[in-house]
Amino acid sequence: MKQSIVRRILVVISLLLLLLVSVGGAIAQEPVTITWWTLASAESPEPAIRAVVEAFEAEHPNIKIDVTIMAExxxxxxxxxxxxxxxxxPDIAYFWEAPWLPHTLDITDHLEADPDLSRDDYFEEYFNNWAVWNDRVVGLPFTVGANFVMYNKDVFDEAGVDYPSADWTPWDYIEIAKALTDPDKRRWGGDRPRGPFRAVWRNIGATKPYSDDSTTVEGYINGEDSVAAYTWLWDLVDSGATPTxxxxxVLGTEGTGPVDLFIAGRLGMATLNNGHMITAANAEVNFGIVPEPHVPGNERFVHAWALRASIWAGTEHPDEAYEFLSFWAGPEGQRINMEIGALMPSLPSVLEDYPDAEADYFQGFLGVLNATQTAEWRATHPCWRGAVIRAVSDAWDLIMLGEIERDEVQATLDGLVEPAQAALDExxxxxxx
Amino acid sequence: MTAQERRDAKTGYLALSPWMAGFLVFYAFPILATLYFSFTQWTLVDRPVWIGLDNYIRMFTRDPLFVSSLKATTLFVALSLPLKLVLGLMLALLLNLKMPGMNVFRTVFFIPAVISGVAVSLMWIWFLQPDTGVVNTLLSYVGVQGPYWFWDLHWALPSVAIMSIWKVGGAAIIYLAGLQNIPAHLYEAAEIDGASKWRRFWRITLPLLTPTLFFQLIIELIDAFKIFTEAFVITKGGPLKATYFFLYYFYEEAFRNFNMGYASALALFLLVVIMSCTVFVYRTSGRWVYYEN
Known part of the structure; x- marks a missing residue:
């Protein structure tokens, strides 16, 4: 009798366990949905985005991606x-604004535990500047972008000027631009920088517009090296070798550079980016690429950027979100975007398979990707872009308009210390x- | 109140309710929220922090951009408003002529008023391009070296004002409606009395058009204070902040500098300025606006 009761109890327990396992299994198989907000572009067009989702869902049947493609x-x-x-x-998105950064998930642990992906897989400068914030890994760098000088070989040959080499200085740039300028052909030798404290500023030695601790402007914006950089700009504008x-x-492209003038042969040299590089290659322009000029002995900087692909800190599915993030911004996802779109991946192992990777100009482009980025400082000082640059833009405008003399540069910069300090303090x- | 009056009132309120709901949700609430945010420091994504009158103190005591943007906007209003009012009226007088095909002209002149501001701005960049633009090319034919327009410190703001006449066709249509409301018998009587065309314009047209002029003045005044697109698309507030208009400053503070609290204070200040100007025009209208009835 007792044995029969024990047997019955065992059967009931077994049935209950079986039920629990099957229900648990059913729950475990319920797919998790990850929301993803993104943008379509020439680099990452909608078919590439859809292909990424399809490939990921095929590999991860337990995770569904709810993608929304938005207008920028x-x-x-x-x-x-x-x-x-x-x-x-959204669980996943580009987090490009500084105030959004505190709302990103720290994925340091996820990345360290990931057997298939590590920070070493990325271009070091891009990872450090676009994925790391306040010593936290807040995302993964998606794509690479950089500025460099593109020079039109036909224009150089016609003028009998040697091509620039990587060791050229900002003053070489002015001299070469003058030699290439031909008013009869409505041709300028080179273009002008598009803002202060970008690569050329840093290469001349003007390290930053204010102190690292964001307390002091005096001695930085009006320091010796800053004056040297602004004076170089004055000389460049005064040379008459650059377009106004x-x-x-009118002839630039969305404020990113005068690529149209360059392609038309009306500009011998131009500081452009990798998107322009492809445009020029497609237009069959005979061109080369060199890094922006710098002063020997100073560290070489490059103005570069990536998109920060991150997970929202409020996500309910951090593990699944990381699975997708590491796929999309990892080798598989960036390769899909490179093959369907025109993305230049932030992973050297994938970028080396880019269709034009063997071309001379592309090799020149690869040469700038490991240089120290101006973003190293800018990314952690949102007030530069947000407020201070506006307060100090008068010096830039005065030089561009030819409204001050060369020996007035120092006084002009001295006059900006007070408004810049006020903007910084606010x-x-x-x-x- | 009788039962019929109560029923009428109920029907009236019912008919009014969709507009009231829209007003409360889309106007009253945002204005009140802006008032609250103007007393805070708020980056948009974090909780607003109450800072009392700090934003207003900064605005009135230590913000050079507030002063320069207000100055640029006031200058623009002073330049563009008379230009649009006078040219709009002149165009309306022309469009009021009885000529074959006049409806085509009316349509053609009205079209610019409905084209997107961004598209128009891009077009004007080309019009006023110093080297290859249409305007300077035409000027060069008569031996005049055109200025650098948007890119010249002294011409940038006038260029934006000149550009604003592009939309004068919209104003002309309103004037036209006013002109066509003027009774023809007044002109006939004046003509019989031997009044010249100029005298008829001064003594009949202009006085009877003053209600339309009054309406147009208020609408154009508000519109001029809200100048933004041209600065955003063409000049970026430059050169040397010559076109750094108030709304452009507001935009930069709110969406570029993430200073929504201060931007709210700026927005409220602009509201007060526009409201004061409107009240002033309204109060003085009794002296110059003539209603036939």
Whole structure:
């Protein structure tokens, strides 16, 4: 009798266990949905985005990706609203604004535990500047972008000028630009930088517009090296070897550079980016690439950028979100975008398979990807872009307009210390420094 | 109140309710929220922090950009407003002529008023391009070296004002409606009395058009204070902040500098300025606006 009761109890327990396992299994198989907000572009067009989702879901049947492809004009507003509300933000998105960064998930542990991906897989400068913030890994760098000088070999040959080499100086740039300029052909030798404290500034030695601790402007914006850099700009504008801001505005491309003038042969040299590089290659322009000029003995900088692909800190599925992030911004996802779109991946092992990777100009482009980036400082000082640059833009405008003399550069910069300091003091408590 | 009056009132409120709901949700609430945010420091994505009057103190005591943007905007209003009012009226007088095919002209002149501001701005960049633009090319035919327009410190703001006449066709249509409301018998009587065309314009057309002029003045005044697109697309506030208009400053503070609290204070200040100007125009209208009835 007792044995029979024990047997029955065992059967009931076994059935219960079986039920639990099967229900548990069913729950475990319920797919998790990850929301993803993204943008379509020439580098990462919609078919590439859909292909990434399809490939990922095929590999991970337990994770579904709910992708929303947005217009760039709406993206910022929607992200601000969702992050500000504390709910409804996507699990995965580009987090490109400084105030969004505290709302990203720290993926340091996930990345360290990942057997298939590590920070060493990426270009070091891109990872350090676009994935790391306040010693936290806040995302993965998606794509690479950089500025460099493209020179039109036909224009150089016609003028009998030697091609520039990587060891050229900013003053060489002016001399070469003058030699290439031909008013009869409406041709300028080179273009002008598009803002202060970018690569040329740093290469001349003007390290930053204010102190690292974001407290002091005096001695930085009006320091010796900054004056040297602004004076170099004055010399360049005065040389008459560059197009005016009006020409660049009309013939440039969305404020990113006068690629049209360059392709038309009306500009011997231009500081452009890798998107322009492909445009020029497709237009069959005979061109080469060198890094922006620098002063021997100074560290060489490059103005470069990537998109920061991150996980929202409020995600309910951090593990699954990381699975997708590491796929999309890892080798598989970036390769899909490179093959379907025109993405230049931030992983050297994938970029080396780019269709034009063997071309001379592409090798020149690869040469700048490991240089120290201006973003190293800029990325951690949001007040430069947010407030201070506006306060100091008068010096830039005065030089561009030819409104000051060469010996007035120092005094002009001295005059900017007070408004720059005020802008910094107002901004740092808000955006950090 | 009788039962019928109560029923009428109920029907009236019912008919009014969709507009009221829209007003409360899309106007009253945002204005009140802006008022609240103007007393805070707020980056948009973090919680607003109450800072009392700090934003207003900064605005009125230690913000050079507030002063320069207000100055640029006031200058623009002073330049563009008379230009649009006078040219709009002149165009309306022309469009009021009885000529074959006039409806085509009316349509053609109205079209620019409905074209996107960004598209128009891009087009004007080309019009006023110093080297290859249409305007300077035409000027060169008569031996005049055109200025650098948007890229010249002294010409940038006038260029934006000149550009604003592009939309004058919209104003002309309103004037046209006013002109066509003027009774024809007044002109006939004046003509019989031997009044010249100029005298008829001064004594009949202009006085009877003053209600339209009054309406147009208020609309154009508000529109001029809200100048933004041209600065955003063409000049980026430059050169040397010559076109750094108030709304452009507001935009930069709110969406580039993530200073939504301060931007809210700026927005409210602009509201007060526009409202004050409107009230001033309204109060003085009794002296110059003539209503036939």
């Amino acid at each position: 004009s709406a993206y910022g507003d929607l992200m601000n609203t969702a992050i500000g509300a504390g709910e409804g933000a 801001p009006a020409d660049i505005e 901004c740092v408590p808000r955006l950090g420094g």
